[in-house]
Structure formats: structure tokens, C-alpha cells
Amino acid sequence: xxxxxxxxxxxxxxxxxxxxxxxxxxxxxxxxxxxxxxxxxxxxxxxxxxxxxxxxxxxxxxxxxxxxxxxxxxxxxxxxxxxxxxxxxxxxxxxxxxxxxxxxxxxxxxxxxxxxxxxxxxxxxxxxxxxxxxxxxxxxxxxxxxxxxxxxx
Numbered sequence: 001x002x003x004x005x006x007x008x009x010x011x012x013x014x015x016x017x018x019x020x021x022x023x024x025x026x027x028x029x030x031x032x033x034x035x036x037x038x039x040x041x042x043x044x045x046x047x048x049x050x051x052x053x054x055x056x057x058x059x060x061x062x063x064x065x066x067x068x069x070x071x072x073x074x075x076x077x078x079x080x081x082x083x084x085x086x087x088x089x090x091x092x093x094x095x096x097x098x099x100x101x102x103x104x105x106x107x108x109x110x111x112x113x114x115x116x117x118x119x120x121x122x123x124x125x126x127x128x129x130x131x132x133x134x135x136x137x138x139x140x141x142x143x144x145x146x147x148x149x150x151x152x153x
Contacts, residue, residue, distance in 0.1 A: 016097035020146045021068040023094035029073035054079030096144035
């Protein structure tokens with residue numbers, strides 16, 4: 001967490017440093033990458049397969065900053081993303097906030113009564129460490145907490 005984070009009296013200190021990315025579930029990653037390039041002019045700057053999360057993913061650059069759109073395609077019909085697409089169809093799946101310390105932010109959120117999906121962080125894109133706030137505790141939004149790998153800071 002940032003050392004200079006202060007909040008008005010009675011409000012909690014801010015936990016996030018920036019929006020890291022918005023995750024979009026897609027049935028076909030290659031087709032989605034081509035669509036976003038053709039329609040919006042955004043390009044893929046990183047692609048990987050995350051077996052643990054059951055996805056093939058791409059990070060698309062937006063503008064000149066480091067905010068990204070993450071496209072997530074299922075590796076198997078049993079993966080979380082496949083179940084999401086089966087239940088809700090392709091589309092917005094998560095909002096990810098960057099944090100300095102995912103364990104400290106997770107502990108703070110638990111103290112505030114929010115449920116997190118994992119007891120300990122898991123590996124995310126580019127060896128980041130991630131956890132998720134249960135959507136029922138965040139107004140129906142799956143909120144991802146992303147601590148980038150140290151080399152990326």
C-alpha cells in the first residue's frame with residue numbers, strides 16, 4: 001500500500017494504485033485479438049497460457065499508458081472462464097486494480113467484511129500475484145487485486 005494514502009475522517013484509506021486492466025471473457029482468443037485490432041486499433045502486447053487459471057490470455061495496450069484490456073479464453077470446458085461464458089455469454093468478466101501488496105490489501109478487505117476467493121494469492125499474468133473479491137461482496141463485480149511481479153515495478 002502507498003505510504004501517503006490518507007483518507008477523510010471516517011473513510012478507509014485507498015488501497016489501489018491504479019486500474020490495472022479490465023478482463024473480458026471471449027470464446028476464441030485469436031478471433032478476439034483480431035477484432036480489437038481491426039475495430040479499435042489496440043494491439044496485443046503480451047500473450048500467455050495460464051494452466052492453473054485454465055485460460056489462454058492476451059493483454060491489449062490502450063493508449064500510451066500501461067492500462068490494459070485482458071482477453072481471456074477458456075482452455076477447457078470446465079474452466080472458470082468457460083463456465084462464465086456458458087452462464088453469462090462473452091463479455092466483461094472482471095475489473096482489476098493494481099496494488100503494492102496483495103496480501104496486505106487482502107487482509108484489510110477481509111477485516112472490512114469482504115470475502116476473497118483464495119486464502120493465499122495465486123499466479124496471474126506475467127508472474128503477478130492475484131486474488132479476487134467475491135462478486136456478491138462487490139456489487140456484482142468480480143474485483144481482481146493485482147500485485148505485479150517485482151521486475152515490472
